[in-house]
Amino acid sequence: MAGKSSDHKLSRDDIITAVAELIAEQGLENLTMRNIAKHVGCSVGTLPHYFDGKDDIVIAALNWSNERIFSRLGNMEVDEIHLESLYPLIRMAMPVDGVSDTEWRVRLCLWDYAATNEEMRDTVNKINDSVTDLLKGLLDHLQKTGEIHAQQDKDATAMTLLHMCIGGGFNMLHTPLEQREGKLQPLFNYIESIRA
């Protein structure tokens, strides 16, 4: 069963979380209303009370992965920003534990879904822009403090970091959880390479 404590009042979030787990475990193509109901611990007839059909549920679950990933980054608190601050930021963003693994698996589905769905494409682009802006802000600050070269192209660097994370993150999903930590090194190497 899902993350619901037996006879609690049901909420959209409970369902979304359960669906995200199901997508992560079995893929979007094996997601059925019956599976969802079983995993949530309710009957199929209950789901329509919270969502307008299966598509609505899927889209909500896909968006959930986007929101989670960004809220985690945005909530990170740093007193003083240094180049080293990027290390925990990146580790936090990557799929290195069970929870983030689930999020990334759903996100891969989201990217796939977005390839043929305009609405989802906008969602993906929006979150990418947000993350890029966040990175650019950090790089701008680091450039001002002199930790990275003044002539460094912040836009390109931010995009490089984003793409490395995306490519590396998706690739990690094909690797056992315990071997993923080692795959972060190239990212850290890159960060060091831009130090002034």
Added chain:
Amino acid sequence: MAGKSSDHKLSRDDIITAVAELIAEQGLENLTMRNIAKHVGCSVGTLPHYFDGKDDIVIAALNWSNERIFSRLGNMEVDEIHLESLYPLIRMAMPVDGVSDTEWRVRLCLWDYAATNEEMRDTVNKINDSVTDLLKGLLDHLQKTGEIHAQQDKDATAMTLLHMCIGGGFNMLHTPLEQREGKLQPLFNYIESIRA
């Protein structure tokens, strides 16, 4: 209709190509035997002559994208290898035209599929290793000729390039074709950054 001239002898490749186009256009979830038959220009009953069911067709199409991407890289001929040789190599690998766009869209499906399918996971890992080895060979050569620093970590650099390409390539699929050329710049920047 697909690239098949009406009353010609059918082949597995004809079907695979048509299926790849369909997957790229409408996504794996909208792929049906009827769609395939219509796009190929045959009846549904013809398909079983060439493949053992839908799964077999899908897997063949997914593998097709893998093989295409690598055969294109492997076939590239260079007289003298310079750091600049990586530019056309990368441009050739990325989804910058209609054909490569299709391949990458199928490949995104493949990665998604691989997230919950062990056999496909092996396929993905194998092709990644091949590409990484190819890149490491190039980097090794460039190190010997002194075009890149001797202390540069070839493994990490190759993986970085791979992940940037993957992340960038998948991301491009959410961007109109004509805007993709500009997104190659971060990759080229990175290459320049490792020049000795």
Added chain:
Amino acid sequence: MAGKSSDHKLSRDDIITAVAELIAEQGLENLTMRNIAKHVGCSVGTLPHYFDGKDDIVIAALNWSNERIFSRLGNMEVDEIHLESLYPLIRMAMPVDGVSDTEWRVRLCLWDYAATNEEMRDTVNKINDSVTDLLKGLLDHLQKTGEIHAQQDKDATAMTLLHMCIGGGFNMLHTPLEQREGKLQPLFNYIESIRA
């Protein structure tokens, strides 16, 4: 239409009975899910609620014929057992009316099915053993009361009776209902022949 009143609660038994009727009328090879649904008075999508696919339905219907035939024999009550007690027992077992005709037609399918299906073979053998045991019990009693010869081989006699009933019963299915009563005579003759 079958023996189901339109908008009543459906049950496995309702379906089994309808399927038995269909098998008896049109044969196992003409049994389709559509036919079943129409005869039951429901839609095809309802059937999976009660059975795991067509095989499950067929097996249930085949077993039904076995159970019916034996429950009818087992439920027969006799105060005092005489050789004459076998007469009604046999008449009850044979396909002499519409209901038993249906059961026997399904049973013929069952025997055919069992010829190439190990599980069904066990089912057939089990019911045969049960009936043989029942007969042996009766013969034993009759031997003790002196109605049949002491040296009569009870095992062989029971098996003879069983085989005569089986062969005669199956054969009757190729004869109009109204002519079957006359075909019981050889059985009664045999019974008389073992009287002391």
Added chain:
Amino acid sequence: MAGKSSDHKLSRDDIITAVAELIAEQGLENLTMRNIAKHVGCSVGTLPHYFDGKDDIVIAALNWSNERIFSRLGNMEVDEIHLESLYPLIRMAMPVDGVSDTEWRVRLCLWDYAATNEEMRDTVNKINDSVTDLLKGLLDHLQKTGEIHAQQDKDATAMTLLHMCIGGGFNMLHTPLEQREGKLQPLFNYIESIRA
């Protein structure tokens, strides 16, 4: 492969024999034109040259089992007829070896088929009448030679023998070949019981 020596001229009999084997092994419900072609050693397109479709083939194969069983009985030669003559006659008729096992399996299909097919029903009845007549002729002779009682009802006795053989034969199909010989005893017991 079937009983065909590689590249011989094909005949209807070759196909019928192969089909009988297939029916005996896998049942009528698993008989396909492809299976037949493979077992015969030809292509599916060859079969229509010899038979008018699948039904024609099936009916021919079912009739084959009928003809085989009777031709075997009819061809038996006896100089002097005694009650003991029935022993080899019966053993020859029953499914005690591989060949007769195949015939009986097909015959069980035939009986099943005949339950819902008028044409086949006539075929079954005709062969039954023939066998019964044969038996009645023998019994008549034995009555004249005094080996069986004069008051014995020949019609009933012949029918009893037929039904015992049918019931016993069909039942044997659910028993391993090597255990069938023992199941003939009740038949022999019955024969002895009518001796004068």
Added chain:
DNA sequence: TATGAATGAGTTTTCATTCAT
């Protein structure tokens, strides 16, 4: 005659959705 690729109707099965309770 022989071939076997092609056909398409027919079958089973799955599943999102609905609705009476």
Added chain:
DNA sequence: CATGAATGAAAACTCATTCAT
């Protein structure tokens, strides 16, 4: 709000038949 039986459209798959070679 919750239930889960019922629905029927749509999917994959099977297979007897046809026909150009």
